[in-house]
Amino acid sequence: MITKDNSKSGDNLIEYKPKQPILKEMGSIKRLGIYFFYDADGIVDDYVYYYLESLRPFCQELCAVINGKILEEGKNGLESRCDQLIIRENIGFDSWAYKEAIESYGYDYIASNFDELLLNNYTNFGPIYPFSEMFDVMDKKQCDFWGHNRYIGHDDYIADSKIIDHLQSYFISFRKSILQSSSFKEYWETLLIPESYEQAIAYHELRCTQYFESRGFVSAAYMPWKDYEKFLTNAPVFFAYSQLTKDRSPLLKRKVFFVKEGQFEFPLLETHSVYNLIEFINSFTDYDTKLILQNIERVCNLNSQTSKPNLSFFRRVLLHWIYWLLPSRRVGCAIRLNTPFCRDKFIGLLQNGSNSINIPNKGGMV
Numbered sequence: 470m471i472t473k474d475n476s477k478s479g480d481n482l483i484e485y486k487p488k489q490p491i492l493k494e495m496g497s498i499k500r501l502g503i504y505f506f507y508d509a510d511g512i513v514d515d516y517v518y519y520y521l522e523s524l525r526p527f528c529q530e531l532c533a534v535i536n537g538k539i540l541e542e543g544k545n546g547l548e549s550r551c552d553q554l555i556i557r558e559n560i561g562f563d564s565w566a567y568k569e570a571i572e573s574y575g576y577d578y579i580a581s582n583f584d585e586l587l588l589n590n591y592t593n594f595g596p597i598y599p600f601s602e603m604f605d606v607m608d609k610k611q612c613d614f615w616g617h618n619r620y621i622g623h624d625d626y627i628a629d630s631k632i633i634d635h636l637q638s639y640f641i642s643f644r645k646s647i648l649q650s651s652s653f654k655e656y657w658e659t660l661l662i663p664e665s666y667e668q669a670i671a672y673h674e675l676r677c678t679q680y681f682e683s684r685g686f687v688s689a690a691y692m693p694w695k696d697y698e699k700f701l702t703n704a705p706v707f708f709a710y711s712q713l714t715k716d717r718s719p720l721l722k723r724k725v726f727f728v729k730e731g732q733f734e735f736p737l738l739e740t741h742s743v744y745n746l747i748e749f750i751n752s753f754t755d756y757d758t759k760l761i762l763q764n765i766e767r768v769c770n771l772n773s774q775t776s777k778p779n780l781s782f783f784r785r786v787l788l789h790w791i792y793w794l795l796p797s798r799r800v801g802c803a804i805r806l807n808t809p810f811c812r813d814k815f816i817g818l819l820q821n822g823s824n825s826i827n828i829p830n831k832g833g834m835v
Contacts, residue, residue, distance in 0.1 A: 472548060473573065475557040498608060500642075501574070501583040502528035504551070505566045505590040507536040507559065513543030514767070516594050516760040521550045523596050527604050528587065534570040536562070561662050563590055563638065564673035568657050580648040587642040594764075596719035597756045603691050603719050607642075612689035614681060616641040617720055618705055618712075619690035621697060628671035635678040636688055637705075640720060652684050692716055710741040714749055726765045728810050731775040736808040747818040762819035774812055 502524060506517065525531060533551045537559035548554050555570055567588050571579065579586055607615050616636030625632050647653050656677070663669040678688055693716060697708060705712055709725045712718040725743060727734040733743060750756050765771065 472544075472554045473556070475555065475569070498584045499529045499582065500527060500585040500587055501579060502531045502587040502589065503567055503570045504531065504533045505536070505563045505570075505588070506533060506539075506547070507563075507591065508539075508543075509537075510767075511538035511540045511543065512767070513539065513546055514760070514764040516764050517591060518546055518550060519757075519760055520593070520595060521547075523600055524589075525550065527600055529583070532570050532574075534566045536560075536566050562666070562669035562673075564660060564669060565662055568660060571657060576648075576654045580645065580653075583648065584645050585642050586648060587640075588638070589640045590638075592639050592723055593720040594723060594761055595721055595756070597713060597721055597750060597754050598717050598719045600719055602717060607689065607691055610689045611687070612644070613646045613686035614641065614643045615689040615691070617690070617718070618692040619678075619688070619694040620704065621694060627675070628665070628667040630671035630675050633675060633679060635675055636690060638674040638677065639722075641677070647681060647686055650684075650686075652681065652686075656680055692718060706735045707738040710737060710739050710746050710749070713746065723764065726761060726769075728765070728769045728771065728774050728815075732808045732810050744814060744818060747815075751818070758819045762816065765819075766816070771812055771816065774810060 504521060504524075506513070508514075521531065521533070530553070531551045532553040532555065533547045534555040534557065535547075536557060539547075539556060544554070544556075553573075555566075555573060557566060557569055561568070571586070603617070614636070616638075617640035618637050620632075620635055620637050622631070622633040622635070643653065661668075661672045663672045682688055692705075692712060696716075705718070705720070706722045706724045709721060713721060724735045725737070725746070737743065737746070747758055747761075750758055
């Protein structure tokens with residue numbers, strides 16, 4: 470284990486010998502995984518450990534790069550699960566964390582020693598389904614780089630950049646054809662440093678796919694993103710239920726569960742609710758929803774959240790009539806249905822699981 474702490478002046482290299490060797494059950498693809506992490510309190514919750522332990526068999530080498538502070542317990546937990554740990558100043562969001570980690574290995578070293586470079590981060594819970602399902606499919610894809618999801622573009626702008634079709638940066642992998650090209654090094658060397666979340670999206674996520682595709686490289690996505698074109702968006706946050714139950718997504722965005730001012734901050738644009746989502750996970754997967762609760766209870770301070778009125782009657786009526794409504798009205802109704810938050814129900818489902826599941830027959834994407 471190598472820990473590099475760049476969060477303060479000077480570079481301090483400290484070698485650690487883990488008490489137990491890190492087990493690697495690698496297939497034919499030699500993959501370097503770089504995992505970006507940030508937490509305002511410097512706390513590493515258990516969902517991160519489960520994620521990294523599940524990813525470990527698919528990465529010959531695993532590096533965690535942290536922006537800002539990290540408590541000693543979390544530092545030790547990451548060191549025991551990764552080959553390299555980089556702690557850096559909290560600047561540049563995820564893109565510059567990736568950049569520093571890549572440069573710490575060296576472009577030539579990565580190109581010579583690995584078949585793939587996987588960049589992923591802490592914004593997902595999972596894997597809800599085994600990572601092997603996704604890697605088995607994508608390992609057979611004829612492409613130069615691939616990601617979990619390709620976001621459907623639209624006419625809106627962010628930080629003066631149009632939102633175009635793009636692979637989302639929370640999980641994206643580059644193959645040797647790109648790693649050995651001059652374009653890869655050029656991309657990172659010309660990367661602008663973002664000073665806001667909007668700039669972070671514009672400078673890296675929106676730029677990356679177009680940059681490499683315009684140079685002849687071929688991309689692919691695990692999620693069937695074209696199935697969602699008629700809805701004008703396929704954001705994993707808003708279609709979490711469909712992507713989980715229909716598409717068997719191994720990743721589940723943390724934002725799905727964010728609560729603010731007594732309501733879900735990012736309500737699903739589906740006839741299913743977050744509660745249905747939790748019930749499905751408890752009933753049909755092996756993922757422990759207590760991992761979700763531990764993180765969300767802390768970062769959203771659930772004890773301070775006030776429950777909103779129950780809309781169960783409105784839900785029953787709408788489920789019967791929603792497909793007779795115009796698409797624009799369906800989205801509005803779905804938002805109204807899925808915004809209210811009930812603290813006791815939410816915590817109860819995450820903490821205790823569910824013995825039965827109630828899925829509306831006509832449920833699904835709006």
